[in-house]
Amino acid sequence: MLQAALKAGTADRRSVFEVFTRRLPEGRRYGVVAGTGRVLDAVENFRFDADVIGFLRDRRVVDEETLQWLSSYRFSGDIWGYPEGEVYFPGSPILRVEGSFAECVLLETVILSILNHDSAIAAAASRMASAAGERPLIEMGARRTHELAAVAASRAAYVGGFATTSDLAAGFRYDIPTVGTSAHAFTLLHDNERDAFQAQVDSLGPGTTLLVDTYDVTEAVRTAVEVAGPELGAVRIDSGDLLLVAHRVRQQLDELGATKTKIVVTSDLDEYAIASLAAAPVDAYGVGTQLVTGSGHPTCSMVYKLVARAHSADPKAPLEPVAKKSLGAKSSVGGRKWAARRPDEHGVAETEVIGTGAVPVELADHQLLVELVKGGEVVAREPLDTVRDRHAAARERLPLSATQLSKGEAVIPTEYV
């Protein structure tokens, strides 16, 4: 595309691309924008180095003129978007990328990869956080997804409301609080369970979390309290009927005087399993597979579409709306868009309003897009805790039914004006 547009003289036409999704995953009531911070890093670092140029030349992927153009590539346009952590709905213009066709079209894959992945994880995390209420969620899914997707998944989970991660690489890279756990292998390494518990407590103190389901849970809990004393931090249960076992273990711990020892449960949890444990004496949830695979929806179907373009690079040349005209679900709405979330009289979100042209006065204060990149420079970096807080606040302003786990349509309608 780039080579042909360069040759045809159309590569520098001023263009507007937008990221949006035509629908939410089946049954989901809202989406969560996540990955924006990673997109900004990726755009800033998007370059073609000598090795890559050499590869493209050897494989004859593009011609010499295009290679020259690529070797000096640097995005110099503007990006606006929903701030990270915000919620979204079908049609929401989550990101708007403006510049020459050539410089914008190259970013399609990396932008969509990041937003589709991270937003899918954050949406699952957000539902789990709703289900868990005040109880903390621990991200433990690294082993069930690609090794670097795992690090991004930890970040997205934190945005969605998780408290901590067991992925130290995510702590290193994004400063997310990390926590650890011991595996069955640690117990099996030792001559017996008591030796294993003793080794862990000797090294980490009685405040550690002991895994109590390698052999017999009741015996393990007794041994754990004997070894660590009633100051034992927590026990972890990773198998069996968690509801039943948690009640029994709580009772046993209380009888042993370990009334402050907490119970952490893990074992293929998802938002429904978490909700079903709401009445159980559980203090924290560790979630792995279902989190990092988006709890049934590992991607978000976001697309990156040209919605308007001028006839030249001239910033004064008028933008013309463009759109694919095919019949059916894949058509889209042309034109450079704004978006606002209209609240009702109580401040609860009522409608996602999307339009082209001037923003109606009554919606001016409810606009959603913010400036992220200006003339190629990132202007909106922010700490991950700000993003996490924003998501919690945005979810708070949705109608209550948004956080119920039952399937349904988007919790507010999208209106085009």
Next chain:
Amino acid sequence: MLQAALKAGTADRRSVFEVFTRRLPEGRRYGVVAGTGRVLDAVENFRFDADVIGFLRDRRVVDEETLQWLSSYRFSGDIWGYPEGEVYFPGSPILRVEGSFAECVLLETVILSILNHDSAIAAAASRMASAAGERPLIEMGARRTHELAAVAASRAAYVGGFATTSDLAAGFRYDIPTVGTSAHAFTLLHDNERDAFQAQVDSLGPGTTLLVDTYDVTEAVRTAVEVAGPELGAVRIDSGDLLLVAHRVRQQLDELGATKTKIVVTSDLDEYAIASLAAAPVDAYGVGTQLVTGSGHPTCSMVYKLVARAHSADPKAPLEPVAKKSLGAKSSVGGRKWAARRPDEHGVAETEVIGTGAVPVELADHQLLVELVKGGEVVAREPLDTVRDRHAAARERLPLSATQLSKGEAVIPTEYV
């Protein structure tokens, strides 16, 4: 775990860990081992550099003795495993890692991440390749998964039988054949469809593939042949009822004399959609979302379990089998295992046989595990085409029902001896 084992004096106990899965994803008849080559790279490069050690110290994740141990970490043990591309079944010991507890336990997350991700994609790819028969499959899913998971997904798709990828980074990194496509944005950039087609043909020649569903397909096909002539390489259809549209486009192309122009279809294809187009005049399939998300099963549930350990580091100390004893689906079989696939008289796979101790004579020639790492050195690197061919051959030796798409149990049973 590492810190406590170092303190307790158990960290250097000779240990055997195995990777296996307790079950195949629901309905799947076989699994595909993929990612082994990436595991070997990861093991070889697994180090803790000064920045990471500094992070672990600042966060007080582990004590100073452990930091010292980590800063000189290098895996020095042995790894055997199913060769990459081989198929597997519930219980198959896909990888076996031997060394001190400490050096082996550290590799759990990276090994599982790679195998769980890559094998999930390869399994989906393999089913799609069966459904596509002789027609080539193009990997086009980068935008629907994490940006680096995408590169690994291209590699796994190639192992599973895909012919090419649109992910240039995968071509660069793994030397997979790359192909390109134009998007609707390219058509919309130009003043009309004819200008867009002309620009593409001028730059890439008539052998290019033109996207014909931006406006009206019939008109686009007519324009495409007018612009490129009957030597037009292919047209791509990305929306609508592909079965119907492919028939109409084929007829139109033939009437226009473009009898050799091929038809490429894309649009949320999965193995079932591919199979349903078997009788349609389609020449190639482009597959995205459903491939990179494992077609409903984005991970493989592989686990990494301690199955045997000695009481010391002494290579002569006897290995004792160990296993979690809990009730239910999460128990596992202790002991260092071998595996063989017993064929019937026609050479068709009949049983996956897994055992500990001596290998029965009649199975000696059918063993599955090969040496991959010896004393910390990788001894089994191989070209990706070898892996791809191995998978095709392994699938060929399965009972025919393996490649039917209907749901069922594992196509051969697992037998423990």
